[in-house]
Amino acid sequence: MDSVLYTASPLRAFSGMIFMTVFFFALGLLSAWTSISGRRDHILKRLGAGCAGLILLLSGVVLVITGYQSYVNGDKIVLLRVEEKNEVVRNCDDIDRTCTDYVVEGNTDGVYYTFGLGKEVWDVIEVNACYQFTYYPPKSLLGEYLQDPQYAGLYESASSFTRIEKVNCP
Numbered sequence: 001m002d003s004v005l006y007t008a009s010p011l012r013a014f015s016g017m018i019f020m021t022v023f024f025f026a027l028g029l030l031s032a033w034t035s036i037s038g039r040r041d042h043i044l045k046r047l048g049a050g051c052a053g054l055i056l057l058l059s060g061v062v063l064v065i066t067g068y069q070s071y072v073n074g075d076k077i078v079l080l081r082v083e084e085k086n087e088v089v090r091n092c093d094d095i096d097r098t099c100t101d102y103v104v105e106g107n108t109d110g111v112y113y114t115f116g117l118g119k120e121v122w123d124v125i126e127v128n129a130c131y132q133f134t135y136y137p138p139k140s141l142l143g144e145y146l147q148d149p150q151y152a153g154l155y156e157s158a159s160s161f162t163r164i165e166k167v168n169c170p
Helices: 015-037 043-072 119-124
Strands: 004-007 076-081 084-091 098-108 111-117 130-135 155-158 161-167
Touching: 004 119, 015 043, 076 098, 098 119, 111 119, 111 130, 111 161
Parallel strands: 111 155
Antiparallel strands: 004 161, 076 130, 084 098, 098 111, 130 161
């Protein structure tokens, strides 16, 4: 049995963030362009489109900065005994549609981890087995400034994986 369940390049690990960044920039530039070029439209409509475009462009910049911070800080390797495996059903963007997230949970060295996985990998993972996860920890825009020092480092969540491997438990 092959012990490697998942492997990916850093480009693939950040592909969702890259897609969202390109989407925000494209939509923001389109909105800004329509606000500048729409001379026949009412001024309030043009201002609204311009403000929406600016907000989308700023959101894209924030995604670029946080993604870059995560990438530059490097990946992290953690050995984790999976304690729970949950299929979480939640409401999506609209009221009638639901989305399913596949999550594994566990703790090691006093840190509680939750990892969002793809269904194919989630199906293979077993509860009470040990896995080595290599991932890029998410970084916030303001870093540690918003964290309560009492609880800093007690919880970590991630979904940008480069390798998941089944290992023997210590």
